[in-house]
Amino acid sequence: MSDPGHLFTEDLCDVVGREALTARLSEEFVFADLGAEAVRSLVTFDDLNALLASCAPEPPRLRLHKDGSPVPVERYTEVGTASRVTRRVVRPESLYRELRAGASLVLDGLDRMHPPVAAAADDLMRLVRERVQANMYLIWGDSRGFDTHWDDHDTVIVQVEGSKHWRVHGPGSRPHPMKNDVDHDHTPPRDPDGELHVLWEGVLRPGQVLHVPRGWWHTVTGTGEVSLHLTFGFTRATGVDWAEALVRRSFEEEVFRRDLPRFADPDVRRKHRRELAARLAELVEAVDLDVFLAERDARFPRRTSFALPWPMEEGVPPLDARLEFVPILPPPMTREGDRVAVSVAGRRYRFPAEVGDALEALAERRTPTVAELADATGATPERTAEIAAVLARHHLVLIR
Numbered sequence: 001m002s003d004p005g006h007l008f009t010e011d012l013c014d015v016v017g018r019e020a021l022t023a024r025l026s027e028e029f030v031f032a033d034l035g036a037e038a039v040r041s042l043v044t045f046d047d048l049n050a051l052l053a054s055c056a057p058e059p060p061r062l063r064l065h066k067d068g069s070p071v072p073v074e075r076y077t078e079v080g081t082a083s084r085v086t087r088r089v090v091r092p093e094s095l096y097r098e099l100r101a102g103a104s105l106v107l108d109g110l111d112r113m114h115p116p117v118a119a120a121a122d123d124l125m126r127l128v129r130e131r132v133q134a135n136m137y138l139i140w141g142d143s144r145g146f147d148t149h150w151d152d153h154d155t156v157i158v159q160v161e162g163s164k165h166w167r168v169h170g171p172g173s174r175p176h177p178m179k180n181d182v183d184h185d186h187t188p189p190r191d192p193d194g195e196l197h198v199l200w201e202g203v204l205r206p207g208q209v210l211h212v213p214r215g216w217w218h219t220v221t222g223t224g225e226v227s228l229h230l231t232f233g234f235t236r237a238t239g240v241d242w243a244e245a246l247v248r249r250s251f252e253e254e255v256f257r258r259d260l261p262r263f264a265d266p267d268v269r270r271k272h273r274r275e276l277a278a279r280l281a282e283l284v285e286a287v288d289l290d291v292f293l294a295e296r297d298a299r300f301p302r303r304t305s306f307a308l309p310w311p312m313e314e315g316v317p318p319l320d321a322r323l324e325f326v327p328i329l330p331p332p333m334t335r336e337g338d339r340v341a342v343s344v345a346g347r348r349y350r351f352p353a354e355v356g357d358a359l360e361a362l363a364e365r366r367t368p369t370v371a372e373l374a375d376a377t378g379a380t381p382e383r384t385a386e387i388a389a390v391l392a393r394h395h396l397v398l399i400r
Contacts, residue, residue, distance in 0.1 A: 002038040005119035030211035064103040068147035104145025105138040130234040144221040152179035153235040159204040161228035169217040170199040177215040188217035298343035307398035316385035319371040324398040330363035
């Protein structure tokens with residue numbers, strides 16, 4: 001059985017090719033067959049039943065859709081109270097009834113509830129270097145939950161159970177549409193006879209994967225049997241994000257913080273505009289794309305996780321203790337003489353230089369034991385255990 005933590009960076013890249021896949025991201029449709037065994041460990045019906053019972057997700061995180069419209073929450077939930085907080089609770093028998101009638105169940109953020117899906121999402125983040133969320137879609141029969149539509153983010157669809165019919169139409173009348181856009185009236189691509197263009201059509205089965213770029217129209221329907229698939233969604237950085245970074249930088253500049261000379265002579269206003277334009281041009285050169293992307297990586301969030309009691313302990317972990325590197329991406333690191341600086345989730349840490357060797361090894365190996373980390377860095381096992389304890393207190397590693 002495949003490790004979900006290598007689903008994309010190894011399994012998918014082995015089939016498509018890493019360079020070919022990254023070059024096609026957000027630009028081209030991708031189909032790949034990884035085999036059912038590669039996805040079997042992601043989520044099962046036993047897992048889903050346990051999550052629905054223990055996590056008790058409520059609308060809008062859990063919701064039903066049918067024939068392109070949301071099913072009213074009153075039809076499958078009731079008002080309940082937990083710890084004196086009123087919330088909506090899913091009624092099992094009502095949920096079953098709506099699913100039998102052709103509703104599609106959507107569960108958002110499965111990666112925040114289920115470790116195997118979290119591992120796969122983290123793995124995709126390391127490939128695309130963007131934040132990823134995994135949603136689950138479950139349906140029986142041949143109905144559809146949504147009309148022909150496009151998504152405002154890139155998606156990687158992984159079929160886990162059963163089958164689903166897909167028609168991918170391609171990009172519509174507005175290239176690269178965005179969630180916060182000025183135009184949402186664009187239309188899907190059509191053939192000369194007026195029919196919807198079909199770029200790819202097929203039935204997705206367990207282990208098969210699609211990449212559908214942002215803004216590409218598609219139609220998805222059931223095949224008459226059960227279908228459970230995961231959609232891993234991510235939004236890549238755009239020129240708008242880069243421009244917003246320039247705006248944030250402008251707060252550091254006095255000329256941008258100054259009031260505009262609304263009531264001054266036209267010559268004064270023109271002079272002020274030239275000053276703004278000149279300084280903006282300097283900022284554009286200073287914040288090139290490499291600088292912007294490096295700063296973006298330095299702010300990349302780490303997944304929320306805990307490893308009590310180790311961060312509270314005075315001692316050090318044993319040599320056979322398993323370490324888990326918390327940062328999802330290899331964090332930016334700079335050597336400063338006998339110190340090393342590392343940026344994780346917008347925070348900057350400074351450690352002795354030897355800690356840098358441990359951080360580099362952890363970023364590559366992800367889950368070594370203390371002894372394995374010592375072998376990788378050449379440090380003594382005792383010193384490596386001390387370093388691990390320090391990193392655990394700063395929430396950079398988990399000790400298991």
